[in-house]
Amino acid sequence: MPAYARPPARVSQPGENIEREAEAHAAAVAPTNSPHPTPDSAPAPVPTRSTEDSAGASSAANVGSTPPPASTSASASADANSPSARLPAYAAGRVEARRGRGDPLPAATRAPLEDHFGRDFADVRLHSDAEAARLTAALGARAFTSGRDIYLAPGTVASDTEEGRHLLAHELAHVVQQDGQAAATLARAIEPPPPARYHETERSAAALAALDRLEIPAVKARHLPLYSGLAQAHQLKRVRGYGREGADQRSVWSRQVEVGADAVRERLTERGIPVPADPSGRVRLKLHRGARTTSKRLSELQTLLRIPEWDREGRRRDFQVDHIVELQVSGQMGSGVGNSVENMELLDQPSNSSSGGTIRSSIYRKLDGFLDTLEPRPDRASFLRGHDLVFTSVAATGAGSAATGSAWWTRAEIEQAHTLGTASAPTAAEDGDRAGSAEEFILSAAPGGIAAGRFRHSPGAAPTIGATQARALAGLRITAIALTDLTGTPDGPVGTLSAEWDLPADWQPANPAITISLQGDGEYRGYPSALPGLDLEYRHLSPVSFTRISTEDGELYAEGTLTPSIPILAAPLTVQLRGRELGFALDYGPEQVSLPIPRTTIDDAWVSVFYSTTRGLGVGGDILYSIEGAGSGELSASVSTGGGVAFEGGFTFDPALFDRARVRAWWRDGRLGAEGTIGIDTPDKIRGIRSATASVRVDEGRWSFNGSAELSVPGLSQASIAIRQGEGGLELAGDVALATNPAIRSGTLHVECAQTDGEWKVAASGTAQPAIPGVDAELAVTYADGAFDARFSGAFRRGMLSGQLSVGATNRAVAADGSPGGPPSAPDAPIVVYGSGSATVRIAPWLQGSAGLRVAPDGELTVSGEIALPDSLEIFSRLEYDKRLFGMSTQIPIVPGVVAEVGGNLSANASVGPGALDRLAVRIEYNPAHEDDTHVTGEAHLEVPAQAGLRLGARAGVGLGITGASATGGLEIGGALGIAGAAEAGVRIDWMPSRGLEIDAEAALHAQPRFRFDVSGYVAVTVLGASLYDERIELAAYELGSGLEFGVRFPVTYREGEPFDLSLDDLEFQVPEVDPAAMIRQLGETIF
Structure with missing residues (x-):
């Protein structure tokens, strides 16, 4: 908009909220005692949308300034609506002309200020040249801000000083106030904001700022205030999923626009054309310059003038009903208020046909520019289906048809019959x-x-x-x-x-x-x-039939319907016959276009088809379409004398998948055709694909692909998958062989590249044969988002182990507890094996327990740590021993047949066992692949239950002996001294298969018991060497003796594979000094 046509730029006044906010930021960045600027003396911008112009994201009308010291009082006293509070129009025009031409912020200054404001200031420009001096002088300010441009007066302090940073922070606060932070702009320009999976780059903010401004063609420039008003009200937007269904503005116009009969009479009278008093009478006139004389009833004129066929200069023109604010940016769908008659006028067909397409092309160009800055790049059609585009400023450009060549009629002009402004009465000669x-x-x-x-x-x-x-x-x-x-x-x-x-x-x-x-x-x-x-x-389209033909004003008049023989154009055309002139015109929207291709969506379309005898056939416009699971394309309509109507363009496979994504596409002879090569050249653009290439063709309406994708999936040998046409569209899939690794001997994966939640990802699943001995079942293998996983959980048996094992192989990090987690650390992260479980370990016939298993990264299985064993392990059974220390027995004849018998003895006895190990704490290092290196260490408690005894006996008696038989009777005195308990010893276990288990220990029992004597009578009768009668009668019992030290000591020696043998020679008795005679005398004294 020219500077003289803009409203005066308003300068904010001291004390306003935004000025106080700016000063608060300045004080936070660089506190200063300088009185300039201050909230009470420094004008600042007022970002009022009512003064927003059409040229940028922040209007030149919103000018903030910092006054020089000499002018503070004058500026402070200016009323916001007074002339002194407004930037002169010529200055506003210069500000607009220089927008974005200054210098960027110094890097050293910019970084801390960006940290403070949380905003990227890469798009801010500083102006300090002669023009900036003139503009600051015109405003009477040390500095002022317009949008993203900061103007500094000569002599302004440098930004590397405290005062300079204070001033710059003040002005940058106005940048943020007027333009909003990048995130806020994003939320405003695109609703809702793009999903988090799309990452902005350093170019995103500038591209988004460009998208924020709507550009309208020259033929729409006269409506710029209306567009700007909608932008200020946040109502100028292209709504998500926009479509024109139900618009049919011609029908709306025909129903609601009424050309008044009185208005027709008044205009005819003004033009000197007689009007009959009878309403059914005919008016003879020439409707416009160069027209034939016609004869019309008043009612016929009212209908004819609703959509005239001439412009205000009286020249023949074809007019169409047009939306003043293009429906696509009116914030409405086809049936909304944007399609009301209040938003309609008549516009000449060429201008109308180009206007919508020009605006649409500009929006798409800017949107593509923004989407190109996102990683990954979203598909435009999908993006538009889910997001509103909100325009906060408007600019008129010279794009599209020239404004000087356009013609229009407003609704008011039509209803007031101003279209008769060039009508005339026929001359007498013309009337005849x-x-x-x-x-x-x-x-x-x-x-x-x-x-x-x-x-x-x-x-x-x-x-x-x-x-x-x-x-x-x-x-x-x-x-x-x-x-x-x-x-x-x-x-x-x-x-x-x-x-x-x-x-x-x-x-x-x-x-x-x-x-x-x-x-x-x-x-x-x-x-x-x-x-x-x-x-x-x-011949160019199809047959047309005129069922009713009449003659009017010396020429044939008829309307017929032409249904194009081109399937892509699904709506019929109304053909008008006027004399020998035939003509038709129709702007096809998305709902009137059809591509008979499976899974195809028409995202947008604007195809103008027109014909007149003088101009010939004209076809123009574009069709934007997308094919589910493949990509999107466009077809541009054209017509040639020899080839008729054709559509040429291209198809772009999803650029988030392919680097080389573009192929030629066309529609000819009723069929879609395409040809080209697509490919992926960036390794791991899609994680898991190193590269890809495929030739593309469309034959007989069917897509065909011939190519392959080289994979970078870990765990595979050199492998590729096919690119082909599947039932659901483009497919990248195939079966590939797994490479050998410590966990996998062989296997097969089915690999697919598919779109999930808008992102292309490689995923795979399959099975593998394990390379870990003892694991017989298959491993389940998966790959997703760069992570390779192969897992097995089940029974395991190998060597001395049997139990349950969970094992896997992955390129992800393996935690200390042995479980994988998180994504791979790098694309080339190696595959490591992990796993754990529990098993019964039969280390030796005497040693069996349960232990934990751990799988090493190289795939070898180890048992390490303590093993759980039974409470007690018996290593030998009970053994008994008797030993006669000394003995005597003699018979003294008294008389024939009668003898005196005297005897005595001292004997020891013991029992050992069973021997058992308890309180075991055993650690094992065991690798089934190296069983000979198994090492068992630990401590155990050896317990050997044992008892030992000493018996002293004395016998005296008288016997009767005869040949073959004897009988003896007498007294017997016996004493026993005994102990019982468990011999104990600490045992260190150190076992390896090569040498077996060896245990060497010494066990002993000791006590200080007293003898227990018993006095018994006995009778023994023997006949021929056989005991005929033997009876013992205990008469009394006595304990004698003290300080007697008695014990037993024996070695415990065990060699695996050898029987445990404890001989009498191994037993060592500690026998007290016992005087049997003295003991007997003491016993006799006690008894007798």
Whole structure:
């Protein structure tokens, strides 16, 4: 918008909220005692949207300033609405012209200020040249800010000083106030903001700022204030999923626009055209410059003037109903208020056809520019289906049709019949005689209509048809007129007219010759009645039929319907026949376009199809479409003399998947065609794909792909998958072999690259044969988002182990507890093996327990740590020992047959076992692959239950002996001293298969017991060496002795594989010094 047309730029006043906010930021960045600027003396910008212009994201009308010291009082006293509070118009124009041309912020200054404001200031420009001096002087300020441009007066302190940083922070606060932070701008320009998976780059902010501004073509510049008002109200937007369904603005206009009868009379009277008092009377006039004289009833004029066919200069024009604010940015869908008659006018067809496409192309160009800065890049069609585009400023450009060549009628002009401004009354010569004669037949165009032709003839003869008369009715070439004798009567049949259709060469009638009945229209006058229907073949599109044809103002008039034979254009066209002129025009929207391709969506379309006899056929515009699971494309409409209507363009496979994504595409002969090569050149652009290439063709409407993708999936040998057409569209899939690793011997993966939540990802699943001995079942293998995982959980048996094992292989990090977690640390992270479990370990016949298992990164299985064992392990059974220390026995004859028997003995006895290890704490290091290196260490407690005893005996008696038999009786004194307990020893276990288990220990029992004596009588009778009678009767028991030290000591020696043998020689008794005689005497004294 020119500077003189803008509202004056308003300068904010001291004390306003935004000024206080700016000063608070300045004080936080660089506290200063300087009185300049201060909240009470420094004007600042007021970002009021009411003064926002059309040129940028922040208006030149919003100017903030910091005054010089000398002008603070004057500035502070200025009223916000006073002339002194406004930037002169010429200065505002200079500000706008220089927008974005200054210097960037110094890097050393910029970084801390960005940290403070949380905003990227890469787009901020500093102006300190001569022009900036003039502009700051015009405002009377040390500095001022307009949008992202900061103007500094000469002599302004440097930004590397405290005062300079204070001033700059103050002005940057105004940048943020006027333009918003990047995040806020994002939320404003795109609603809702793009999903978090799309990451902005350093170019995103600038691209988004450009998208924030709507550019309208020259033919719309006269409506700039209306567009700007909607932008200020946050209502200028392209709504998500926008479509024109139900718009049909021509029907809305025809129903709601009324050309008043009084207005028609008034305009006709102003133009000097007689108006009959009878409403059914006819008005004879020329509607515009160069028009034929016509005869119309008042009601017919009202209908005709609703959509006139001439402009305000009286030139022939085709007009279409146009949305003043283009429906696509009105914030509405096809049926919203944007489609109301208040938002409509008539615009010439070329301007109307180019306007919408120009705006649409600009939006798409800027949106593509923004989407290109995101990583990954979203698909435009998908993005538009889910997001509003909000425009906060507007600029008129010179794009599209030239404004000087456009023509329009407003609704008010139509309803007030201003379209009759170039109408005129016919001259007497143009009006002509109203009656014929017997020698001259007048051919009327319609009942009561003008004279289309005059045909002289002799009475009773047929009229002569000259070249001029032959074309008296435009659209027909009259070959003969046959008149009856009734031509002098005012009505009824008066003859026939023979003719041939006279139409452009491209339009061929099915029946070239026709005969038309002539109906009387006064004396020697007649008009054609009941014209037959007309079937035409238009070679570029399809047949058209006119079922009703009439003649008006000397020419044929008819409307027919043409259904294009091109399947892509799904809506019929209305063809108008005016004389020999044929014409049609239609702007096809998305709902009127069809691509008969599976899974295809028409994202947008604006195809103008028009024809006139003078201009020929014109086709223009674009169709934007997308194919689910493949990508999107566009087709541009064109027409050629030889080839007819064609659509040429391209198809872009999803750029988030392919680097080389573009192929040629076309629509010819009713079919879609395409050809080209697509590919992935950036390794791991899609994680898991190193590269890809495929040739693309469309034959007979079917896509075909021939190519492959090289994989970078870990765990695979060199492998690729096919790129082909599948049932659901483009497919990247195949089966590949797994490479050998410590966990996997062999296996197969099915790999697919598919889109999930808008992102292309490689995923795979399959099975593998394990390389870990003892694991017989298959491993389940998966790959997703760069992570390779192979897992098994189940029974395990190997060597001395049997139990349950969970094992896996992955390229992810393995935690201390042995579980994988998180993503891979790097694309080339190695595959490591991990796992754990529990198993029964039978280390030796005597040693069996349960232990934890751990799988090493190289795949080897180890058992390490303590093993759980039974409470006690028996290593040998009970053994018993008796040892006679000394003994004596003698018989002394007294008399024949009678002897005295005296005897005594001292004996020891012991039992050992069973020997057992308990309180075991055993650690094991065991690798099934290296069983000979198994090492068992630990401590154990050796417990050997044992008992030991010492018996002292004395016997005295008298015996009777005979041959073969003896009988003895007497007293027996016996004493026993005994202990019982468990011999204990600490044992260190150190075992390896090569040497077995060795245990060497010494066990001992010791005590200080007392002898227990018993006095018994006995009788023993033997016969022939056999005991016939033996009876012992205990008579008394006594304990004697003290300080007797008695014990047993024995070695414990165990060698695995050898029996445990404890001989008597191994037992060592500690026997007290016992004097049997003294003990007997003491016992005798005690007893007797």
